[in-house]
Amino acid sequence: MRVHWFQHVPFEGLGSIEPWLLERGHQLSVTRFQNWPAGSEALPDLDAVDLLIAMGGPMSVNDEAVHPWLAAEKRCLAEAIGRGIPVLGICLGAQLIASALGARVLRNPQPEIGWFPVQAIPSASPASAPATASADGFAFPPTLPVFHWHGETFELPAGAVPLARSAACANQAFQLGTHVFALQCHLETTPAAARALVEHCGDELIAAPFVQSAEEILAAPPERYAAAQAVLQRLLTALCARSG
Secondary structure (H helix, E strand, C coil): CEEEEEECCCCCCCCCHHHHHHHCCCEEEEEEHHHCCCHHHCCCCHHHCCEEEECCCCCCCCCCCCCCHHHHHHHHHHHHHHHCCCEEEECHHHHHHHHHCCCCEEEEEEEEEEEEEEEECHHHCCCCCCCCCCCCCCCCCCEEEEEEEEEEEECCCCCCEEEEEECCCCCCEEEECCCEEEECCECCCCHHHHHHHHHHHHHHCCCECCECCHHHHHCCCHHHHHHHHHHHHHHHHHHHHCCC
């Protein structure tokens, strides 16, 4: 399977997604928007993409004047979604999907940085989900401690099914049809990825109700990472099954 992904800053990669894909023999290609518009970093030919993944970054999706590639990325995401290509967005990537589909991205009431639980939204459970929900009934567990690093949030695009929320953020995840998933939280985070964010964005660790210290963030035990990654792997399995 051919997987293309969007990178927005050098210190935010695929995390645990990359080894999972490579272990299953999938081919990876990337557009690094931090190098835009270099010819080697062109947008993908969607005819050659089976799964498209948009990752995180510290910029706002509304900063097109500062980062003109944002407009091109949104158009590419919208086209991929229109074609029925499986698409996954994480953090900034989730906000880009929402924006590409006409939903607003705006400041969250509180910054949310560190390990905080998300809760599954009951209306999105397999028993009661609408026809647009995933065929295999993918859902978050009732509660799951996960990693966050965001100050903005998305509103739900038309037709989207909400999947999870947290105390600080009403919209933590949504699904559109069977091929599009957007996650505000970082299920893919590894210890190295958490350290990279602390090193590059540590100035955001201010005293606030939903902002942990660097020490708290980096003290998370291995099983916390593993539990979040297991949920993401179920989602990746479902998305890979829908490609082609």
